Amino acid sequence: MPKLLVVEASPRGEYSVSRQLAERFAEEWRGNHGGDVIVRDLATSHVPYISLPWIGGAFTPAEQHSPEMDEAIKVSDDYIAELLDADEIVIGTPMYNFSIPALLKSWIDHVVRAGVTFSMSYEGLVEGKKATVIIASGGNFAPGTPYAGLNVASDYLKQILGFIGITDVTVVLAGGTLAIDQGQTTLDAFVAQQTDVPLAAAA
Numbered sequence: 001m002p003k004l005l006v007v008e009a010s011p012r013g014e015y016s017v018s019r020q021l022a023e024r025f026a027e028e029w030r031g032n033h034g035g036d037v038i039v040r041d042l043a044t045s046h047v048p049y050i051s052l053p054w055i056g057g058a059f060t061p062a063e064q065h066s067p068e069m070d071e072a073i074k075v076s077d078d079y080i081a082e083l084l085d086a087d088e089i090v091i092g093t094p095m096y097n098f099s100i101p102a103l104l105k106s107w108i109d110h111v112v113r114a115g116v117t118f119s120m121s122y123e124g125l126v127e128g129k130k131a132t133v134i135i136a137s138g139g140n141f142a143p144g145t146p147y148a149g150l151n152v153a154s155d156y157l158k159q160i161l162g163f164i165g166i167t168d169v170t171v172v173l174a175g176g177t178l179a180i181d182q183g184q185t186t187l188d189a190f191v192a193q194q195t196d197v198p199l200a201a202a203a
C-alpha cells in the first residue's frame with residue numbers, strides 16, 4: 001500500500017491556505033492511489049532546535065551516546081523513518097519573509113543528516129520519492145511577475161530536497177492570499193480557484 005507523508009507548517013489551523021491545499025492534495029492522492037496518508041503537523045507538535053546533545057548524537061556511534069544524546073537524536077530518527085517510509089511527500093507551508101517558517105527549517109535540520117539521508121560525498125540517500133511543495137503567500141511571486149526574484153522559498157526547498165535525493169519536486173505557488181485577509185475573496189473561493197494552477201508551472 002503506497003504512503004503519502006503530509007508535512008504541515010502553518011500555525012493558522014483552519015484559516016491556513018497551505019493546509020487546505022495540502023489536505024486537498026492528500027484527498028486526491030488517496031483517491032488516486034488508495035494508500036495511507038501520514039500527517040506530520042509541525043505546528044501542533046514540539047519540534048526542538050538542533051542542540052549540543054543532538055550534534056553529539058548525530059556524529060558519534062550509538063554505543064558512545066549519552067542518554068541526552070539518545071533523547072535528542074530520537075526526534076531526528078523518527079522524522080527520518082517517517083520520510084523513508086513514505087513513497088511520496090507533500091509539504092504545505094506559508095512563505096515567511098520570502099523564505100520558510102522556522103518550524104519547517106527545524107524539520108529540515110532533523111531530516112538532513114550526514115550518513116543517514118546524505119553521504120559524506122554529497123550523495124542523496126533518500127531515493128525513489130516524489131515531492132510536491134505548496135507555498136502560500138500574501139503576495140504573488142509567480143515566475144515572470146515583478147517580485148518573483150524575492151521568493152527564496154521555492155529554490156531552497158527544491159535544493160535541500162534534491163540534496164537528500166528527492167529530485168522529483170513540483171512546487172506550487174499559491175500566491176495572493178492577502179486578498180482573503182483584505183476581504184476581496186473568501187478562503188473557500190481562493191482555495192477552489194487554485195485547481196486552475198497547473199502543478200508544474202510554478203517552480
Ligand SMILES: Cc1cc2nc3c(=O)[nH]c(=O)nc-3n(C[C@H](O)[C@H](O)[C@H](O)COP(=O)(O)O)c2cc1C
Binds near residue numbers: 010012097137138177
Ligand atoms: C511572519 C509572517 C511573515 C510573512 N512573510 C511573507 C512574505 O515574505 N511574503 C508574502 O507574500 N507573505 C508573507 N506573509 C503572509 C503569508 O505568507 C500568508 O498569510 C500565507 O497565506 C500564510 O500561509 P497559510 O495561509 O498557510 O498560513 C507572512 C506572514 C507572516 C505571519
